[in-house]
Amino acid sequence: MSNLVLDLVLSYRILAEHGVVDAYGHVSARSPQNPNRYLLSRALAPELVTEDDIMEFDLDSEPVDRQGRGIYLERFIHGEIYKLRPDVQAIVHNHSPSVIPFGVTTVPLKPLFNTGAFVGLGIPTFEIRDFQPSGDIIVKTHHLGNSLATVLGNKPAALMRGHGSVVVGDSVAAAVIRSIYLELSAKLQMQAMTIAGPGGKIVYLDAAEVAETTARQDSARTWERTWDLWRTKAFNQLQLEKKLRAG
Ligand SMILES: [Zn+2]
DSSP states (O other): OOHHHHHHHHHHHHHHHTTSOSSSOEEEEEOSSOTTEEEEEOSOOGGGOOGGGEEEEETTOOBSSOTTOOOOGGGHHHHHHHHHOTTOOEEEEEOOTTTHHHHSSSOOOOOOSGGGGGGGGOOOEEOGGGTSOSSOOSOOSHHHHHHHHHHHTTSSEEEETTTEEEEEESSHHHHHHHHHHHHHHHHHHHHHHHHHOTTOOOOOOOHHHHHHHHHHHHHSSHHHHHHHHHHHHHHHHHHHHHHHHHO
16 A cells, blocks of 8 residues: 555545544545546545545546446546646645635635745635536536636635635645645634724735745745644554454
């Protein structure tokens, strides 16, 4: 079993542990063997995902070997972003609650603290009504996946109005960690806005602080400690579950 498959399984659990996904939401990784394929779980609640549930898809989001399994309706989010973003190695789609209010208002998410500095790189909002007549808000076609990928552009994440968000990274760890800190950033910004009151002053990170902080985090081993902690906890939990299941 490759480390990537295990990391992907653990990612589902880490995101659930942090309230970023519940029964819905998914995380994928580009295949290191073939950049025109990606790995994603079969349709399953994140905390139930194990190594056997990980499937391979081509970039048109067709499973390589379906084996009769159920697959996520919104898998097109993954395939279409991988097509447009060769730098992206992992993608998280989630409905994390604190982020949603920023997708339905004109209040922009702003960089507020160290580990959420990447917010300052820009988080566009995908308005699905710009790309199809009003109706279902699920990204379940190539067209909608491509439209979302186009709105995302070269940014680290995009909000999906009335739905959730999509977060990308150059590794599974980066996409997962960004997803968790995007949720925290939205929560902290709402708290700051409440404390400051209407028109009250909030000091956000400025452009220089965003540039310096994100450069340090991307180049240094900043995330290794975070990833090691969360991954170890999730791994131990997974081992415990396997032991209990085996009796
Ligand atoms: Zn969704």
